[in-house]
Amino acid sequence: MRAHRRGQTEMIGLVFVVALIALGIVLYARLGTRSGDGGAAQAEQAQGSASLLVSLLETTVPSCGSSFERVAAACVEGRPMCASGDPCGEAQAVLENVSAIALDARGAKYNLSVEGTGMGIASADCASADPRVDLVAAPRVPLLTATGTRYLRLSLCS
Amino acid sequence: MRRRAQLQTLEPIIIVVILALIVGVVLLFVVRAGGAQDKASARAIDEREAIAMLRKVTSLPELSCPLSETVRTFCIDGAKAQAFARLAADPQERLAYYPLLGSSRINLTWADLSAGTTRSLLLYDGLGNASDVSQSATYFTVYDPVQDARLFATLTIERGAR
Numbered sequence: 001m002r003a004h005r006r007g008q009t010e011m012i013g014l015v016f017v018v019a020l021i022a023l024g025i026v027l028y029a030r031l032g033t034r035s036g037d038g039g040a041a042q043a044e045q046a047q048g049s050a051s052l053l054v055s056l057l058e059t060t061v062p063s064c065g066s067s068f069e070r071v072a073a074a075c076v077e078g079r080p081m082c083a084s085g086d087p088c089g090e091a092q093a094v095l096e097n098v099s100a101i102a103l104d105a106r107g108a109k110y111n112l113s114v115e116g117t118g119m120g121i122a123s124a125d126c127a128s129a130d131p132r133v134d135l136v137a138a139p140r141v142p143l144l145t146a147t148g149t150r151y152l153r154l155s156l157c158s
Numbered sequence: 159m160r161r162r163a164q165l166q167t168l169e170p171i172i173i174v175v176i177l178a179l180i181v182g183v184v185l186l187f188v189v190r191a192g193g194a195q196d197k198a199s200a201r202a203i204d205e206r207e208a209i210a211m212l213r214k215v216t217s218l219p220e221l222s223c224p225l226s227e228t229v230r231t232f233c234i235d236g237a238k239a240q241a242f243a244r245l246a247a248d249p250q251e252r253l254a255y256y257p258l259l260g261s262s263r264i265n266l267t268w269a270d271l272s273a274g275t276t277r278s279l280l281l282y283d284g285l286g287n288a289s290d291v292s293q294s295a296t297y298f299t300v301y302d303p304v305q306d307a308r309l310f311a312t313l314t315i316e317r318g319a320r
Binding site for chain 1: 176
């Protein structure tokens with residue numbers, strides 16, 4: 001009887017050890033693959049997003065005859081510019097158009113903005129504390145103004 | 159007595175089965191993880207090749223912008239692009255670009271913000287009946303010499319297996 005109980009105890013112990021090992025493997029695989037795949041995906045997203053930002057800065061704002069970079073700088077500095085005299089409104093319109101072409105068209109969740117200003121457009125709250133929102137990439141390019149450097153940032157999330 | 163003996167006989171068999179299950183689960187996760195990393199690597203390669211193709215295309219004299227525009231980043235002259243597309247539509251002429259552009263299809267799309275429209279142009283189509291086509295895109299600007307403006311543009315490249 002004692003030997004029988006010992007055998008049972010050994011089997012229970014073995015099952016317990018196996019369960020622990022299986023749990024460890026599952027956790028390792030899930031955490032390990034996420035960082036491995038997420039890192040490469042983030043780099044890819046950042047590279048494509050950075051080229052988007054650089055191209056946006058160079059884009060000519062139609063009614064201003066000047067690049068988005070200069071128009072946005074005028075907005076930050078509070079200088080009148082463009083035929084409408086409203087560089088902020090003109091820059092905002094370009095942000096909206098470009099995001100519709102490059103981001104909405106591929107169903108991306110994003111937040112495109114000039115930091116520290118009211119200029120921006122978002123299809124999702126990428127800064128949300130909601131754990132289901134995962135920030136995938138957030139490249140930024142500098143925008144030089146007379147009042148200091150601001151950043152044009154594109155946050156992509158899932 | 160007999161039951162004990164039976165249990166003792168079964169014990170090593172049970173252990174082997176459980177170990178085989180563990181090894182199977184580990185292999186399953188390793189293969190899945192490897193597959194995911196391969197996909198991510200393939201995407202990264204596609205992205206780099208898109209930039210490399212953009213560099214090639216913008217360096218062509220048939221497409222490059224005036225010198226005053228090239229001090230900035232990648233640029234294609236919109237008027238030249240339309241002429242190039244007509245030229246490359248001819249199979250004989252297209253052959254001359256195959257060593258450089260290879261088995262690929264290059265589409266240029268740009269936004270005319272003043273008109274509120276987007277336009278697309280098939281620059282080059284050397285894809286043929288290639289299988290296993292991968293697609294990537296990169297952003298830059300097209301120079302419009304009429305408006306003297308830089309227009310936001312996308313270069314979409316489809317590449318066939320080599």
